[in-house]
Amino acid sequence: MTEGKTKMTIRHHVSDQLLMAYSAGQLPEAFGLVVATHLSMCDECRARAGAFDAVGGSMIERCGTIAMDDGSLDAVLARLSGAPEPRPEPRRRKGLFPTPLADVIGGDLDAVKWRPIGMGVRQAILPMAKDASARLLHIPAGQAVPDHGHRGMELTLVLQGAFRDESDRFGPGDLEIADEEMEHTPVAEAGADCICLAATDAPLRFNSLMPRLLQPIFRI
Amino acid sequence: MTAEDSEGNWVPAMLAIRDRQDRAAFADLFRHFAPRVKAFLIKSGMSPALAEECAQDVMATLWQKAHLFDPERASVATWVFTIARNRRIDALRRAKRPEPEDLPWGPEPEPDQADAFEMQQETDRLGKALAQLPEKQRALIERAYFGDLSHTEIAEETGLPLGTIKSRIRLALEKLRHHMS
Ligand SMILES: [Zn+2]
Numbered sequence: 022m023t024e025g026k027t028k029m030t031i032r033h034h035v036s037d038q039l040l041m042a043y044s045a046g047q048l049p050e051a052f053g054l055v056v057a058t059h060l061s062m063c064d065e066c067r068a069r070a071g072a073f074d075a076v077g078g079s080m081i082e083r084c085g086t087i088a089m090d091d092g093s094l095d096a097v098l099a100r101l102s103g104a105p106e107p108r109p110e111p112r113r114r115k116g117l118f119p120t121p122l123a124d125v126i127g128g129d130l131d132a133v134k135w136r137p138i139g140m141g142v143r144q145a146i147l148p149m150a151k152d153a154s155a156r157l158l159h160i161p162a163g164q165a166v167p168d169h170g171h172r173g174m175e176l177t178l179v180l181q182g183a184f185r186d187e188s189d190r191f192g193p194g195d196l197e198i199a200d201e202e203m204e205h206t207p208v209a210e211a212g213a214d215c216i217c218l219a220a221t222d223a224p225l226r227f228n229s230l231m232p233r234l235l236q237p238i239f240r241i
Numbered sequence: 242m243t244a245e246d247s248e249g250n251w252v253p254a255m256l257a258i259r260d261r262q263d264r265a266a267f268a269d270l271f272r273h274f275a276p277r278v279k280a281f282l283i284k285s286g287m288s289p290a291l292a293e294e295c296a297q298d299v300m301a302t303l304w305q306k307a308h309l310f311d312p313e314r315a316s317v318a319t320w321v322f323t324i325a326r327n328r329r330i331d332a333l334r335r336a337k338r339p340e341p342e343d344l345p346w347g348p349e350p351e352p353d354q355a356d357a358f359e360m361q362q363e364t365d366r367l368g369k370a371l372a373q374l375p376e377k378q379r380a381l382i383e384r385a386y387f388g389d390l391s392h393t394e395i396a397e398e399t400g401l402p403l404g405t406i407k408s409r410i411r412l413a414l415e416k417l418r419h420h421m422s
Pocket residue numbers: 031033034035059063065066067
């Protein structure tokens with residue numbers, strides 16, 4: 022794949038469940054980060070998210086009214102000094118990472134502080150609210166990721182390269198949504214190393230390579 | 242358009258704020274939306290005092306960020322909702338919702354009136370469809386938007402007719418992308 026204008030073909034999108042939760046403001050920050058990053062790469066889901074926001078707009082119209090306090094309008098008018106803020110220049114991505122992700126990392130790929138977790142796989146834990154965790158994974162081309170199951174929900178968004186598991190292939194922009202029942206062994210495709218953003222609301226259980234005993238050390 | 246017309250077209254008032262800093266237009270928007278935002282926030286679990294404060298903030302943001310409103314992609318009610326939602330996350334969770342990357346091309350200075358009108362109509366149609374959903378289903382969707390359901394409690398099948406409104410937003414996005422290239 023060439024850099025720049027190449028159009029991505031995204032085949033695995035955000036589910037309605039996640040999009041509604043994102044629109045309603047009910048996603049843990051780590052999941053919100055994954056969704057916002059996918060939306061940055063996928064106009065189809067950005068439009069779907071807009072449709073869910075419109076449901077929220079209907080709620081505002083139809084949820085009734087509670088009178089504002091006396092003097093409320095005047096108080097707000099007094100706050101409005103001058104013209105609305107000029108529209109800021111749209112912020113654009115400078116490298117691989119869409120801006121929601123770059124904001125968390127404080128830069129692009131070269132700013133990531135990777136730590137090896139075995140078999141050539143590296144990860145970087147991202148600072149997130151405690152209700153779910155997010156990390157970047159760097160998997161060498163051709164390498165399998167330790168077989169693992171899930172206790173909660175796990176989202177994996179491909180940023181570069183691709184991986185395959187028992188069910189399908191996931192390329193740049195594709196989002197895999199794994200639930201409790203799923204046990205799988207993702208393998209990075211030959212070619213480019215695979216870089217993913219992953220988020221989970223439960224600690225991962227590795228079945229091999231990473232004894233559960235060691236998990237606290239790696240903070241996952 | 243009057244403050245009594247609950248399904249009114251508020252786009253001209255927003256553009257009047259953006260282009261002429263029209264305080265009378267702002268007052269109209271305030272009288273319509275502020276009591277709704279306050280009700281929404283109270284139903285979301287806020288105390289009346291906090292809801293009052295946050296509703297005032299939401300309305301002030303409406304003025305300050307008027308340049309970011311794109312009537313081809315959202316109705317004014319939808320835009321008010323997104324500001325209120327973000328204020329709620331900030332107030333109750335002390336967090337920020339991660340937002341998608343800015344589009345490379347912002348709202349057009351002169352929005353296409355027909356497209357903006359269509360978007361308003363679509364939102365009204367969606368509201369009516371929502372009102373006609375079976376009681377149980379509608380109650381679940383309301384609970385989700387009032388922050389009463391976790392992401393795992395929200396159903397994958399929402400039964401919401403979102404196809405046409407999504408298609409309109411999709412077209413507006415394509416138009417913006419086209420402008421850029
Ligand atoms: Zn998508």
